[in-house]
Amino acid sequence: MFKAKLSCTGLLLLAGNVAADWEVNLTRGVTEISREIYDLHMIIFWICVVIGLAVFGVMLWSVIHHRKSRGAKAHNFHENLFVEITWTVIPFVILIAMAVPATATLIKMYDNTEAELDIQITGYQWKWRYQYIGKEIDFFSSLSTPRDQINNEAVKGEHYLLEVDNPLVIPAGKKVRFLLTANDVIHSWWVPELAVKKDAIPGFINEAWTVVDKPGVYRGQCAELCGKDHGFMPIVVEVKPEAEFDAWLAEVKQAEQEKTAQAEKSWSLADLMVVGEEVYNKACLACHQANGEGIPGVFPGLKNSPIALGDQSAHIDIVLNGKQGTAMQAFRDQFSAVELAAVITYERNAWGNKTGDIVSPAQISELKEPAQ
Amino acid sequence: MNTSVAATHHHGPASGIGRWLFTTNHKDIGTLYLWFSFIMFLTGGCMALLIRAELFQPGLQLVQPDFFNQMTTMHGLIMVFGAVMPAFVGLANWMVPMMVGAPDMALPRMNNWSFWILPFAFSMMLLTLFMEGGAPNFGWTFYAPLSTTYAPPSVTYFIFAVHMMGISSIMGAINIIATILNLRAPGMTMMKLPLFVWTWLITAFLLIAVMPVLAGVVTMMLMDIHFGTSFFDAAGGGDPVLFQHVFWFFGHPEVYIMILPAFGIVSEIIPTFARKRLFGYASMVYATASIALLSFIVWAHHMFTVGLPLAGELFFMFATMLIAIPTGVKVFNWVATMFRGSMTFETPMLFALAFVVLFTIGGFSGLMLAIAPVDFQYHDTYFVVAHFHYVLVPGAVFAIMAAAYYWLPKWCGRYYNETMGKVHFWCSFIGVNITFFPMHFIGLAGMPRRIPDYALQFADFNAIATVGAFIFGFSQLIFLYNVISCIRKGKPADDRVWEGSHGLEWTLPSPAPYHSFSEPPQVK
Amino acid sequence: MSTQSYYVPDQSRWPILASMALFLMAFGAGNMINALSAGDGGGVGLVMLLAGALGMGMILVGWFGNVIKESHSGLYSQQMDRSFRWGMSWFIFSEIMFFAAFFGTLFYVRNLAVPWLGGEGDKGVSNMLWQEFSSQWPLLSTPDPQLYPGPQAVIDPWHIPLLNTILLISSSFTVTLAHKALKLGGRSRVVFWLAATILLGVIFLYFQAYEYAEAYNELGLTLHSGIYGATFFILTGFHGLHVTMGTVMLIIIWLRVLKGHFSEEKHFAFEAVSWYWHFVDVVWVGLFLFVYIL
């Protein structure tokens, strides 16, 4: 079994590699800043290469020519003020030459003014939330690579680990400002081709910006260790021409309304269980595990847990509001009423938790938007 | 205990295990430190091999992500605090008294205490692997709040283990400083001190200055976790980034603590095998001191992406770049020492030469990281991993190996097997480059660090790196074998050991007598 | 300088015993704190901690006993004395750096973090997340008052803290007077001035305890009242701990003076303790300025 798995992986790997490009250098990226950074990188790299060749060259020359086996006699100089000053001053000059363009680029990167669109990005364990400020758009974005690919039970797709359910969509050619923060621990939002990497710090807001001229799909990942699934927290940015972007905005709003309507209709246990399992696998499994047993000492099991078996309201409360100071986050805004009702129902009836309870979407709607 | 305080100091080692448990002898303590650090190197190395094995292919094969994070964390901590630092302290214990012409360390009983705290501290740290919730899993830099609010319960033990290591390091450093400042033989002026001694003096100063800061920051963590404070929580007016500032105020000098003694070792070895005095002794001393002083004002180069204000970003970028100058002076001096020398290439020299080249490469990538705007692309990728392994493995670790080969004949009075030494060198040299060079590529191509699984475009170089890691790791068994067989049956060494050697330690017989200089030598 | 007579002590059992005691203390403390936080007692840990602490106490008595005996049998040369001096000075330097970490924390939160959260300075946008909050120091209302209820008031520097400043500064003088007396060989005056120093230290501690009680019971100034309370207690708390240690050391020295231990020329232990005491005093002046007044 193990062997079969292994050889299977081998094959998948080969298949994967054919598709993937061999990259050995920094990406040039698709923004003005990313190209400037790339140029800086190359300049410094070549300066280092030249210095390295000079230093190692002299060293190699001595190693070859001044070896005892060749009869070299040791000379007796051990000081020379002039050369010592020279090799202090020259590197200093080189460093200044590097610092000047670096400073210029950095100042440009720090210019957060005059943005045409503001997006608040919040890091969660382990997904991103995108809120378009002033546009009433608010959604979560998490890994969409199926588990069986990660566990080597299926062929890995082209964008293995770099694909999400809801990409961030931004308009081409416009300055977009990101306001970064986090809900729990520190994350870092990084898309190499945009040359944007900024930490998302809980309780504080960091600013970053980008202007992408070329429409396309750009991929990145969370770049700050944020716990167990830090490696499974990708970012996908879709840059669309302005007209398409506006169409997308309308579409998202439409979908939002349909979801609310869904909550009104009545749901059967079986239907809720289907949706619930989906939601569970997407959002809860990372911590509470597929078998509902959690990870002892870190994440509690839900199988046979007093909350999942006991009073509904406590269960609903912790899922909607999370628990301060623990990894259990508030899911109130992450899912629609239907999805929340479904996942709670699911937890109360899965893995032998046979309560037979149905938590109805209407119940949750009420709690989500308390009657004014 | 020493109740009859009659001067019993001129005698050989005690027998049995008591010799090691109760010793006050700098050589015994040095030996303990060195073996301890080697065991820790193997332990941390095995964790590294597990990391590499998991990363051999994309997908999860051997370990679960949470355990992977524990391995990364423990690997970093063990290598830094358990392998490299104690190895240098062990070398200092052995060599500093002999090099300055002292009878022993200044405070011998405290010296023993500094050592024996370590095995207990590391036992406690390793025990966390078996606790509920697992070992620390937040990286060796343990950023809050991942290491506070969201940490497994074992973090409390981790905090106390760090306290213990801190106590050990501070006492060890105080001892070394006191020995150097107070126990020099007549005529051994400061500007005649061997460079290994000089670099250690400055390292000890760094240790005393920054280990308490580390103790301070873990104490604040403890308070946040258990006593309701809000140092690293914005809700109470604190700041998670504050943790990073305090940590790196310790952390950056810490990396120089791991390299300055290596500079010292290389500055001893190269002149010996080039049969030529060290070029620019005085500038070496000043360069070391400048590196140490600069190291206090560059810490935020680890934090370019946390959103520092622009002025801070620029300040830390410039200060960091400046470090290239004194470091460059050192590299140039080494090359100038070799220039027009009369070189031979015994194992210590091979390691020292590899050090110069590979450390410099690591230094170059460091300089690239120092350029703030570009670091936005490099930060937290394998490019950083490549950088620090280049300065730490073929840097610090190679220097330690070089030192071990260089002084082994003095320590045990026997020569190691030269051929085997050379085989060890070449396997290590090749292995280390196969392991860490490809990491530059995957880093630039965009692979973040501390991830157990990765996108497909990183697969090839990861596979290569893993192969290299196993080559490098298993080559260390050659070293182990060589050392043991040298101790047991190596051919006897003379006092001078190396043709080009100079310095007080070589005036002593090989093996060095249990008490080095009971009569202080006169240094001209 | 001659190293001819540099004394290298014989094998000793104290260090390894001390390492074991330290391990017991650390493991016990870890165990206890975790158990308390998880809400289930802390029995085993507490026992380990106490056993470790007791052991450590006994070891220190034995260890220092050895040192004193060796010193009395004339085994320590001038050079040895200098080693001790270097040792103590660098130890105090390390303590200064320990406090530096907390002072640094204080400056950082006051000048950067809190203003940012309140909407000022480079990262003022952060205020978006805490719109009710505005920056002030002392921090009476935290960004999230539900989680960290701020204090109702802070301590008035011109009452107890001022008194404590006067107490500690005078104790620095008294310890110096004791030292002068010791150098002149006036033993009874040494006993008197040392006793005065100890008394001042104890009174200081009493007032500090009083102030803490007041902070907790009346002002709502606690560890949990946000960053002001956190920095306040960590700085004054560790200082208080150091005063306690210093006082214990002074008491030991005092007892040793009573036993006739120190000579006019050789009294390093005495000096070490007085250096320590001055250091504690200087830290207090820093605290008084930056924690209480400003």
Ligand code: HEA
């Ligand atoms: C022994 C340890 C050691 C040493 C010596 C160094 C040396 C240097 N390091 Fe490194 N560093 C680490 C260990 C070390 N580092 C570790 C462990 C980390 C990661 C920590 C973590 O996050 O886990 C790290 C991370 C790190 C970062 C943060 C990267 C990031 O996370 O984004 C940076 C950024 O500036 C940096 C810079 C430097 C610089 C400029 C030097 C300089 O000292 C190098 C100077 C040397 C040279 C430049 C070569 C020789 C000089 C010449 C030949 C002269 C002429 C040259 C020129 C003018 C170019 N290091």
Ligand code: HEA
């Ligand atoms: C001095 C410090 C030091 C040293 C020597 C090493 C040595 C090695 N390191 Fe490590 N490393 C760090 C310090 C060091 N490292 C730090 C600080 C980090 C960051 C941690 C973090 O992110 O928090 C890190 C992280 C790190 C990573 C990144 C992990 C991640 O981001 O998830 C990787 C991955 O390849 C790695 C690999 C290696 C390898 C292959 C070696 C090899 O050189 C090891 C070779 C040695 C051996 C393999 C042991 C030899 C023995 C045997 C094989 C035989 C066994 C026999 C007996 C027991 C008798 N290290």
Ligand code: CUA
């Ligand atoms: Cu989020 Cu790493």
Ligand SMILES: [Cu+2]
């Ligand atoms: Cu650094």
